[in-house]
Amino acid sequence: MLRLDSLGQRYGEHLVLDDISLTVPDGQLLCVVGPSGCGKSTLLRTVAGLLPVREGAISIDGEPVAGVPERLAVVFQDYGRSLFPWLSVRENVALPLRRRGMGRAERRDEAERMLERVGLDGAGRRHPWQLSGGMQQRVAIARALVCRPSLLLMDEPFGSLDAQTREDLEDLLLEVHRAEGTTIVFVTHDIDESVYVGDRVVVLSAGPGSRVVLDLPVVLPGKREQIGTRGLPEFVGLRAEVGRAVRGSAP
Numbered sequence: 001m002l003r004l005d006s007l008g009q010r011y012g013e014h015l016v017l018d019d020i021s022l023t024v025p026d027g028q029l030l031c032v033v034g035p036s037g038c039g040k041s042t043l044l045r046t047v048a049g050l051l052p053v054r055e056g057a058i059s060i061d062g063e064p065v066a067g068v069p070e071r072l073a074v075v076f077q078d079y080g081r082s083l084f085p086w087l088s089v090r091e092n093v094a095l096p097l098r099r100r101g102m103g104r105a106e107r108r109d110e111a112e113r114m115l116e117r118v119g120l121d122g123a124g125r126r127h128p129w130q131l132s133g134g135m136q137q138r139v140a141i142a143r144a145l146v147c148r149p150s151l152l153l154m155d156e157p158f159g160s161l162d163a164q165t166r167e168d169l170e171d172l173l174l175e176v177h178r179a180e181g182t183t184i185v186f187v188t189h190d191i192d193e194s195v196y197v198g199d200r201v202v203v204l205s206a207g208p209g210s211r212v213v214l215d216l217p218v219v220l221p222g223k224r225e226q227i228g229t230r231g232l233p234e235f236v237g238l239r240a241e242v243g244r245a246v247r248g249s250a251p
């Protein structure tokens, strides 16, 4: 469980986040949306231990966050720079397992299992630069999940992909989330995307000093599916509610 208690964050004198309190239960996929510059990435960077906690507290499974937490993985938008071009796809995915002291054969098997999970079985011997952007982001997701993190942070992970690939990866994320049960905090600009992938959507107000202005559970009937789900009256209603909160909080 991830817990934020009255979290505040600033860059020098510039207050970015103010009094953010949230509890994310195990296995939840939480989406965070808000106007540009409101502090979504700052929130993720703080949870990831990349920025010191200035006010309030963060804990993961009851342990206060101080430095980069052990069982945490992060996927950024910029897949092109997140993979090592000189390593094969399989070696990229297996890399985090080295630090765990896992033997070579076991590392290879685990990497192959994750590649299969993200629909890239057979691509293990290729290099990242031989793959499309969408395939590279699948590799980044496989690498993030290979250590079975207790928390996965995703910062606009599909932001630079074309619409079709983006939809494919949203569905892949839902599938992997169902199978692995990982707790995920997913930052996106895209209101539709937040309602489509989220179990819950949190909207931050415009800065300086962003706060939570909406905390909405997403309950949709049936299995999510791109065309059908987005046409449901429940989906349309939730999207409008999130849209109003984002627009209402914009400067």
Ligand SMILES: Nc1ncnc2c1ncn2[C@@H]1O[C@H](COP(=O)(O)OP(=O)(O)OP(=O)(O)O)[C@@H](O)[C@H]1O
Residues within 6 Å of the ligand: 011, 014, 016, 034, 035, 036, 037, 038, 039, 040, 041, 042, 043, 189, 207
């Ligand atoms: N390293 C930094 N030093 C100083 N100010 C920063 C730094 N990083 C971000 N900021 C400022 O903090 C505020 C929040 O930035 P952040 O990137 O967290 O917002 P965001 O909601 O993720 O934005 P976007 O949606 O446009 O990606 C902005 O005003 C930004 O200019």
